[in-house]
Amino acid sequence: MRRALAPGLVGAVVVVLVALPLFLTPYPISLVTRILAFGLLVVSVDLLTGVTGLPSLGQIAYFGVGAYTAGMVGVHVTDNLVVQLAAGVALAALFALVTGAFVVRTSGIVFLMVTLAVGELTHRLADGLDAVGGSNGLAGIPPGTVLPGGEPLLIAGFVYWWVLAVFLLGMAVALVVSRSPLGRAMRGVREAEGRLPALGQRTYAVKLAAFVVAGAVAGAAGTAWTAQNRFVSPGDLAFSVSAIALLSVVLGGAGTLWGPLLGAAVVIVVRDELAAYVAGYGELLLGILFVVAVYALPRGIAGSRLRRVPSVRPA
């Protein structure tokens, strides 16, 4: 079943990711940066959808809170990225706590619809609120600094390293939680929600904790998005982003955390790169990709790799 990722493989991937700016030109680097920020959003969707069994279309709301908070802090308070990250994560987690208190009372398709509503409401709010730029978006965010009084990050490679750091932090949080007692309880909710109360465990607490963690991770992804683009618009919070985030989870293999990351990479490359060859038909290309994926990889990229022949010898 689920096997721990080999530490050696993880280490090698991290080394390659860190070394990437030394080999790639700025354009592909900015593509990978986008994949990492979007990938972290997808990981937060997987924490709910794959690990806890709560299919979500609303993580874009917490991503948005993180992105706008980072932008507002950048414009009005400080260009320090660490402060922007902390503020974005804190507000996103708080927003997840407040909304989650109601949202996690539902499950299944109702949960999907309620999270969709939260995402759309946040989208509309960003669109209508002049303080954050309204439909024009939040512009004029200064390039960020990492150390107080340090040099602003203007080179794509440096921005990439910051986004990579945020990504690794968020991914570490997701992996740590998934290996904790809370993570086990989350998978318990997914597998047999009705059985947990009979063991004395209230599922509401488990689901709310999962929702807040996922919201914080999505918030971190949002601050990384802002750090790269230095511009946030309501379009970044559109329903289509929620949809492709959820579909990335399905494509990559729900519940594995790393599988959906690969799904996110495929989706971004198809949408932003390959779509250029069939101008105007990017969405169609994505649609075809998902139909093919559902037939060819019913358990996602991760699932197709993990299928093992049952062992005959005693365990």
Place this chain on the structure above:
Amino acid sequence: MTALLEVEGLTLRYGAVTAVDDVTLTVAEGSRHALIGPNGAGKSSLFSVLAGATRATAGTVRFGGDDITSSDEVARARAGLVRTYQHSSLFLRLSVLDNVRLAVERRSGRPLRPWPSPRADRRVTAAADDRLAQVGLADRRREPVSSLSHGERRQLEVALVLACEPRLVLFDEPTAGMSAAETTRFLELVEGLPRDITTVVVEHDLDVVFRLADRISVLAAGRLIADGSPEEVRADPAVNEAYLGVADGREALFTDSPEAGRP
């Protein structure tokens, strides 16, 4: 012996249907109590009310002296009143060990701790392994539940329940669908439980009931029609009538030969 579970005037109605009708019974601490009755007698409904999954229409339930009538499933489980399920309800894609760890963590750990802790996790794992050894599943601990046989899943149900450190276990038709060998194995398991764990078994198989129980309550059409020692119940004409619809059906059901009563 003192009473652990006291049920008084318990009634459960679904609209016009009365599933449980004014049932009053007492389960003594340490006893091996069985609840039998023909199909549709209200056994499962009564069980569901006792476990807290269904709210009673009327009546009271006291557990260890406390009124738990309005407590929900979670509160009852934490007080030590836990149940097994007729159709195994387990965490299918989790490992056998993780299933038990969920219960152990709830009982004696910090079930919502969002980070691993090597020391606490080792302690929880050791306790879970003890339970698995107790039910004979130690060598299956790494397997996902989905690869276990039906009998093994029932064994795991018992491990889960034991991990809750119960005072009273409600077994809902535990041997249904088991092979003869699995049933024997299961009976040995339940008979081997320490006496500070009281058990109530709902069971169709009367061989199992008469082997296991030291007290039997009989339900028919939602009402309690008999309650006493196995001998008393065996001799009760009302019970024979309820089972067979005739007063002299005794030979067919309650002969002394343990094999004769099987349908």
